[in-house]
Amino acid sequence: MFNKRVIKDHVNIFVYILLLIVILFYYNRTLYSWWLFDDPGIIKHALEYHPWEYFFKPIVWREHSAAHFTPLLTFSFDLDLNFFGLSPLFFYIHQIISVSIAAFILYLILRLWVDRIF
Secondary structure, eight states, rough: OOOHHHHHHHHHHHHHHHHHHHHHHGGGGGGOOOOOOOOHHHHHHHHHOOOOHHHHHHHHHHHHHHSOOOOOHHHHHHHHHHHTOOOHHHHHHHHHHHHHHHHHHHHHHHHSOOOOOO
């Protein structure tokens, strides 16, 4: 009747859409916000330095956070600045999409070891 692979693909698409809806429901107010919490500091750091500096110069990445090595976060903000300017809406859309993709990848990894419910 139906190919198992096609059904599996449809289930994966359904799970991703469900995760995206849940994340959008939970974070929808963020889309209408201005810069929150540490966002201005990360933006300042991305504007002051080049990617090679905050990836490879400890003095630079420690300026942002002495306890954590997070150049990908600064790089993500740097990309958003280059593509969208200082519009927080697009930053938050990018972050919501990133969280939903990370949640979906976690689902795919867990599916390798956990029995399916349905």
